[in-house]
Amino acid sequence: xxxxxxxxxxxxxxxxxxxxxxxxxxxxxxxxxxxxxxxxxxxxxxxxxxxxxxxxxxxxxxxxxxxxxxxxxxxxxxxxxxxxxxxxxxxxxxxxxxxxxxxxxxxxxxxxxxxxxxxxxxxxxxxxxxxxxxxxxxxxxxxxxxxxxxxxxxxxxxxxxxxxxxxx
Numbered sequence: 001x002x003x004x005x006x007x008x009x010x011x012x013x014x015x016x017x018x019x020x021x022x023x024x025x026x027x028x029x030x031x032x033x034x035x036x037x038x039x040x041x042x043x044x045x046x047x048x049x050x051x052x053x054x055x056x057x058x059x060x061x062x063x064x065x066x067x068x069x070x071x072x073x074x075x076x077x078x079x080x081x082x083x084x085x086x087x088x089x090x091x092x093x094x095x096x097x098x099x100x101x102x103x104x105x106x107x108x109x110x111x112x113x114x115x116x117x118x119x120x121x122x123x124x125x126x127x128x129x130x131x132x133x134x135x136x137x138x139x140x141x142x143x144x145x146x147x148x149x150x151x152x153x154x155x156x157x158x159x160x161x162x163x164x165x166x167x168x
Contacts (some may be wrong), residue, residue: 025052051067081109083111106127108122
């Protein structure tokens with residue numbers, strides 16, 4: 001029986017989280033934005049295993065599905081984009097089915113800057129439903145991919161005050 005040490009679970013440069021973001025074999029603005037947000041998190045290491053450029057040259061719909069399954073299996077957790085779900089619900093449903101069958105944690109991201117809500121049928125299938133926020137995205141990945149407890153306190157610094165009250 002293999003024994004798993006805590007160090008093997010912790011995210012590090014030598015042990016990045018494998019992330020898949022839903023795509024329809026193109027890099028949409030929201031797809032690219034996910035990785036821009038993750039890059040903004042200090043000390044967070046990930047590897048993008050989604051490959052929109054790997055469009056099958058032949059084989060039709062089955063080849064597309066097979067390629068998506070390969071990419072999803074390589075991931076530890078996936079981001080599900082509501083913008084893509086609105087455009088192509090069938091392919092996103094397929095990716096969510098593949099993630100569920102392969103026990104991958106799914107994180108739904110609310111529509112970026114929009115007044116609309118995430119489709120409820122998508123939210124129901126995901127383990128988390130988050131905002132576009134770099135720390136929230138990294139924390140959700142840690143929870144879904146590695147089961148890490150990410151509870152942290154926000155520390156606010158007010159000029160002219162310290163822990164004992166007003167300063168002179």
